[in-house]
Amino acid sequence: MSSAEDTTDRNKTEPLADDARVDLDAVFEESQIQEVFDQLDRDLVGLTPVKTRIREIAALLLVDHVRRQFDLASDTPTLHMCFTGNPGTGKTTVAERMAQILHKLEYVREGHLVSVTRDDLVGQYIGHTAPKTKEVIKRAMGGVLFIDEAYYLYRPENERDYGQESIEILLQVMENQRDDLVVILAGYKDRMDRFFESNPGFRSRIAHHVDFPDYDVGELCSISELMLAEQHYVFSDDAQMAFEDYIDRRMRQPYFANARSIRNALDRLRLRQAARLFKAGGAVTKKQLMTIEAEDVLASRVFGLPVESRSSD
């Protein structure tokens, strides 16, 4: 409650004089946004275009804040976003961060993320969809509504599909309650493009289209190290080399889902490590419990397959 009072108080203060100066650095410092950027850089490998866009948005909001002190009125910027990219490129993770960032910048009041898919929005019979969609929107108020695989909302092959109803409610809220809610759509690039073609209203209401690039081998290696460190494991030097080789081979296999595939691979490595330790029996040291050896990696299925298999292409 106190924060609400603060805002009203701040709005009441006299506008600054025309020749007054505001130190942007100080404003930046005060918002503590640098912390979030640092964390973003630490936790998210690569994704340069995404980070750049986040910085731009942060700059816009800060400048807007300062402009308001000079009583320079402007509309609240629309911050509805669309994240496109292949599976496992970090769309959900970034969306979560986005909620925190927007909260720090005082664009949203609560900074929570409500993550939904078609099933949560669209009902099964007539009159079921509107309450369901509204329920979700109410929950997301004051935070970020993240709609994963948003293109499933619209099914052109079935003209009586209830998805359209949900889309209309969303559009209305996105337009009228911009102060209360930020909507982030996410999905694969090509299907998202098709979705926007059939729903031009959506495209025009979304100001930021952010494309998530695929990771390269080096980035995937750093990601795997981060993931392992989180769970208190380390690669031995041999295992490190072997895993790089593994990533290289795995990338050429069908259904490669970037960071998600890496996570799954690491889970299997832990499984093999445990099996190996168990088989050896006897006493184990802390180091042994933490270390993943090359043999754990090399036991993987992909090393048996011919490298040049590119059946997915």
Place this chain on the structure above:
Amino acid sequence: MRLTQGTFSFLPDLTDEQIKKQVKYCLDNGWAVNLEYTDDPHPRNTYWEMYGQPMFDLKDPAGLMMDLEEARKTFPNHYIRLTAFDSTHQWETPRLSFIVNRPPEEPGFQVTRQEWEGRKVRYTIHSYATDRPAGQRYQR
């Protein structure tokens, strides 16, 4: 006669801004808010009709305000109250409740006296509005 029920009942009706702050307070305490309506304002009529579902998982008052606006449009001539329910173990009860919409005209209550044996008198109150069937009360 102005109906006084629930919290803040002797204050002037809360503005939307004030309602929002109260809701924020409820949500910060982890209570679930919901809206109820009735056109039978007898004080013993405890259970009012629920408007929509109770709003668990709400984080921000804006969601409730959206529903309240709709409720006011649907039932402009009814009483609407906001109730905050605390689901904590051993509370499990409404913690805060106040009226957020009232009919434009409130005719009030009649006191009925019943003569009883030995010159005893029994009192009961009766809302003038309930003389008409439900749904048609408070209409001019």
